[in-house]
Amino acid sequence: MKGKDYFNELAEQWDSLVTHDAEKIAAILDLVKIPAGGKVLDLGTGTGIMIPYLFNRTGPEGEITAVDEAEKMIAVAKRKFNYRNVRFLVGDVLEMALPATYFDCIMCYSMFPHFKEKQTAVIKLAAYLKKGGSFVVAHSQSREAINNLHKNAGGPVKEDSLPPLDTIRSYYRSAGLEVTEEIDNDRMFVVVGRKK
Ligand SMILES: C[S@@+](CC[C@H](N)C(=O)[O-])C[C@H]1O[C@@H](n2cnc3c(N)ncnc32)[C@H](O)[C@@H]1O
Numbered sequence: 001m002k003g004k005d006y007f008n009e010l011a012e013q014w015d016s017l018v019t020h021d022a023e024k025i026a027a028i029l030d031l032v033k034i035p036a037g038g039k040v041l042d043l044g045t046g047t048g049i050m051i052p053y054l055f056n057r058t059g060p061e062g063e064i065t066a067v068d069e070a071e072k073m074i075a076v077a078k079r080k081f082n083y084r085n086v087r088f089l090v091g092d093v094l095e096m097a098l099p100a101t102y103f104d105c106i107m108c109y110s111m112f113p114h115f116k117e118k119q120t121a122v123i124k125l126a127a128y129l130k131k132g133g134s135f136v137v138a139h140s141q142s143r144e145a146i147n148n149l150h151k152n153a154g155g156p157v158k159e160d161s162l163p164p165l166d167t168i169r170s171y172y173r174s175a176g177l178e179v180t181e182e183i184d185n186d187r188m189f190v191v192v193g194r195k196k
Pocket residue numbers: 003004007018043044045046047048049050067068069070073091092093094109110111114115
């Protein structure tokens with residue numbers, strides 16, 4: 001089974017399987033400083049958990065592009081959210097051609113471990129950021145908790161791991177991103193890089 005099939009199977013139950021702490025998400029977004037009217041790429045949006053929080057920061061003048069390769073996840077997200085300025089795209093983000101230097105923020109919330117070629121992914125995605133735009137890897141749990149979760153889930157996600165900070169820093173460097181914020185503790189894992 002591929003990762004996409006795995007998440008498709010979980011789509012209808014996803015919102016009852018995961019819990020998200022609004023306070024932690026607010027703390028993550030405070031670090032990112034998304035401008036009002038900003039353009040955000042919500043990568044691996046799933047059922048759109050981040051959409052209302054991102055909308056809260058961009059405001060109605062902003063634009064959210066929510067991408068997921070699992071079409072059933074996107075179907076749930078579409079049922080939940082009908083904002084004029086949110087567009088949904090189904091597909092592997094690494095196979096899409098998105099506009100260059102377009103986004104103010106690329107948010108990988110609870111999705112970065114699922115990239116197989118992580119450095120290649122960061123380099124490709126950073127090209128979509130405006131100068132000064134933010135690339136964000138964020139989780140509302142510790143790195144250890146995330147890695148154990150995937151190991152215990154088994155199936156196609158069992159090898160999907162969140163690399164240590166040092167490794168993520170080196171990916172960011174190779175993509176022309178300067179690390180501006182990092183948190184690696186028992187409550188959350190966040191690395192924010194700004195495009196130089
Ligand atoms: C663990 S889920 C998280 C979903 C959501 N961000 C949340 O926090 O509830 C990861 C999502 O990323 C998607 N995904 C993984 N790799 C992807 C890729 N290369 N392109 C698009 N979506 C991807 C999966 O289909 C899945 O829905």
